[in-house]
Structure formats: structure tokens, C-alpha cells
Amino acid sequence: MSADRSDESRDGHVLVLDAGSSSLHIALFAADGERVADRDASEPPGPAAAAELRNFLSEVPAPAAVGHRIVHSGPHLTGHTLIDARVRALLADVADLAPLHVTPALRVVDAARELLPDVPHVACFDTVFHKDLLAPARTYAVPERWRAEYGLRRYGFHGLSYSWALRRTAQALGRPVDNLHVVLVHLGGGCSACAVRNGRSVDTTMGFTPLEGLVMSRRSGSLDPGALLWLQRRHGLSTDELDDTLHRHSGLLGLSGTSGDTRDLVRARAEGDAAAALALATFTLSCRRGIASMAASLDRLDALVFTGEIGEDQPEVREEICSALTVLGVRGGLLVPELEDLMREGLRRVDRTDRTDRIDQAARGVPVLVVATGETQQIAAETRRVLGIADGEVLQRSGNGTTGTL
Numbered sequence: 001m002s003a004d005r006s007d008e009s010r011d012g013h014v015l016v017l018d019a020g021s022s023s024l025h026i027a028l029f030a031a032d033g034e035r036v037a038d039r040d041a042s043e044p045p046g047p048a049a050a051a052e053l054r055n056f057l058s059e060v061p062a063p064a065a066v067g068h069r070i071v072h073s074g075p076h077l078t079g080h081t082l083i084d085a086r087v088r089a090l091l092a093d094v095a096d097l098a099p100l101h102v103t104p105a106l107r108v109v110d111a112a113r114e115l116l117p118d119v120p121h122v123a124c125f126d127t128v129f130h131k132d133l134l135a136p137a138r139t140y141a142v143p144e145r146w147r148a149e150y151g152l153r154r155y156g157f158h159g160l161s162y163s164w165a166l167r168r169t170a171q172a173l174g175r176p177v178d179n180l181h182v183v184l185v186h187l188g189g190g191c192s193a194c195a196v197r198n199g200r201s202v203d204t205t206m207g208f209t210p211l212e213g214l215v216m217s218r219r220s221g222s223l224d225p226g227a228l229l230w231l232q233r234r235h236g237l238s239t240d241e242l243d244d245t246l247h248r249h250s251g252l253l254g255l256s257g258t259s260g261d262t263r264d265l266v267r268a269r270a271e272g273d274a275a276a277a278l279a280l281a282t283f284t285l286s287c288r289r290g291i292a293s294m295a296a297s298l299d300r301l302d303a304l305v306f307t308g309e310i311g312e313d314q315p316e317v318r319e320e321i322c323s324a325l326t327v328l329g330v331r332g333g334l335l336v337p338e339l340e341d342l343m344r345e346g347l348r349r350v351d352r353t354d355r356t357d358r359i360d361q362a363a364r365g366v367p368v369l370v371v372a373t374g375e376t377q378q379i380a381a382e383t384r385r386v387l388g389i390a391d392g393e394v395l396q397r398s399g400n401g402t403t404g405t406l
Contacts, residue, residue: 012389014380015063015116017053019108020189021100024049028060029380036060038376045104050111057115066121067383068109069160069375071101071210073125075151080128080382083109083121091123097209098157100247122383129159130194130201137203137297156204158186158308160382162194164374165307172356172369173303181298183291187317188308188373189217189260191287195294203297205290211246215286217260220250255279262314284320291321295328303367304330312370318359322368331365 012031017024024041037060041052057063068083074094081087088109095102113121130138138154139147146152162184169184170177178199185193191214195203205213205222215221223246231237237245245254253260256279258268268276295301304325310317322330354377360368 013061013063014383015066016376016379017066017108017112018069018376018379019045019105021104024108025376026053026056027376028063033377033380045107049108053111054115063116063119065119065383065387066112066116067124067379068105068121069379070105070123071126071157072098072155073127077125078128078131080122080124080386082386083123087123101210120387122386124160124379124382126157126159127155129162130156130204132200134202152208154207156194156201157206157210158190158192160375160378161186161307161373162201164378165305165371166196168356168371168374169303169305169369172358173367180302181300182303182305183294183301184305184307185287185291185311186308187287187306187310190219191216193290193294195297197298203294214290215283216251218248218251218253220246221286252279252283255282262310262317266316284317287321288324291325292328301328301366303369305369305371307371307373309373312372329366330368331361
């Protein structure tokens, strides 16, 4: 590393790496939380993505720390943590609990640690937000041996997204986080809902793996376990066939037969595609069921909050969800002018970076908010927290990778 780039790193830039099964989002944040640069890798995590990361690093100030999004923490890691040999081994051991996410993320972890061996790397988990779920919410009704020996329990996911959305919601409503009862809904490629009581997750729709819960883009969501046993016994489907179908060929894609993207399905429905209409109707019903079940874990509903790509900028879907939730005091989740404007603009995705909007018709019911997805910002903030660095402070690097403040 050149001397001038080493000096640049002293202002505490944090590199954030968010790896999925077929994508890698790279972002760099300055000490004040400002996004300096970002890039979406054009190849799935692997050798090509590592090359893209190397190119990205050659064009930006050198990072003083790296934060990695890891979807599943497993049973032994209950907080965001520095990655060392022990943590790396524990993550490898639980990769099969979220194979679409953890396996590619670990490839990126290894590549980044090789490229940046002298800076701290921090694992930021989607499960941490739900670590304090009470026993009734985290427990499956299976024999004690399965729970104790095999570790079957509800973990919950999308926690980094929920952490960001909760704080933005509190700011928008002008209320403290620890005095809010809200339902948060993350709708994207993966979908889930979460009940937050006084700042803590008390219930969520995803469970032992990210496959449970709401209908998703390509994932089935919850399914009668008896149906899976029947498919194995009666039709001879193997475990691998079930795994591949439930993770990659179900959900909106499986229902429509054409696409897992709600934008495509809204267009197709408008053109009379019955399968697309069924896919959207099944999806929105699944969302309403999830929201209602989460509300049952609260004493009151102070707000309904949408985030994630679909939650942010698919107004037709939000409206269909909210318009049928009058039983919860929701009076429609979208101001009509916004819907009409977006329809005229061709249902395009909207750039909502760092925005929080109230979209219900104010004073007519439960507030409905849309919070721009902030997973990468949250990862940067959690990375600083793990390293004991407050926002606005700087990181000091030493040869052994430890950190401190200047």
C-alpha cells in the first residue's frame, strides 16, 4: 500500500461487503457515515468477484476496517464480532443453515482477508437483532431432544435491515425507540415481518432458516411439513430436489411460472395474465397474514413500516397489503398521487437513498412508513461499535490488526 493511501485510511473508512448467492454489493463509508463509493459486482461471489473487489480497492481510500454481512450466526455467536480463525470455523459449521447466503459470504470473507490482512474484519449478523426472543417465540413444538441436541429453534433474519428501519422510524415519529410497538416488514428477494416491542424483537416470521415465513421471490416460505414428507414418500423426491425447488424455483417465480419480480408481475397482471394475478394475490395475502400474526405479539400498533426493494418502491403491492388491514387500524398504505405518479412513470424503481416517508393518510389510522433500506449503513455502524469506535472518530491500524482511537 502506498504511503499516501495509507494516510487516507486513517480517517476511518469502513468497507462493507454484502454477499448473496448471485451478487456482491461493495460500499465504502467515511468516518462520518457518508457513503464514499459503492459498486455491485457483476459476477457471483467467487474469483471474479474477488477481482472486482481488488479493482474497487485500487480506486478508493484504503479502508481501516471491513464489515461483512453474514446472514446466520448459528447457536454460538450472539453478537457482531471480529473474525478470527475460531469465528471463521464456527461460521463454516453453520453454513448449511443458510447455504444460499453464508457459503458465498465466506468466500468473500476469505478473499477480503487475503487482500486486506492487516485490518480488522467484523462479522455482522442478521440474527443478532432477534437474539432476545422470549422462549415462546423462539421455541418449536418438537421433542426436547430435537431442541436440545439438534438445536432446533427460531433465529429470525433481516436483523440489520430491521435495526436501521427501527431507528429511522423512531426519528420520523419523534418517539424514543424503547417506547415503540411496531411491525416491521422487509420485502425483497427474501421477505419477513417482525414485531418490535419497546425496541426489542419479540416475534418474527422467519425461523431456523431463511426459508420459513412469507412467500418470497423464489423461496416458498412456510409449507406444511407433511407435504414434504408426502413428496418424498409418494413421489420419491430427494432431499436435494426439495432443497433446490424450495429455495430457487418456488415463491413468486413458482406461482407465476415466469418471474419472481413483482414489477414484471404487476405488468403481466395488467395484461390479463392469470398466473401473475394469482402470484401477487398469494403474496399479498401471505404478507397480511404475517403482519397480523406479528401484531398479535404487541399491546398496540404504533406504526407499520415497510423496507426492502419491494417494500420501498412497489406502491401497488404495498397498497394491496395495507388496504386489507383495516382490522389493525391501517387505512390504506399509499397516498393516491404517489401511486398515480409512479404508474405514469412506468413502475420504475425509485431512488430513495436514506429517506423515510409517511405514506398513509395522516390522522386516519395507524401510521404507515416506508424506510429506505439501510443494511450497508447499519453494517458500517455495527463494525465501528464492535471496534469501540464512535461515529466521527477515526481508526488507528497496527500491524496485528488491533484498533483504537487517535
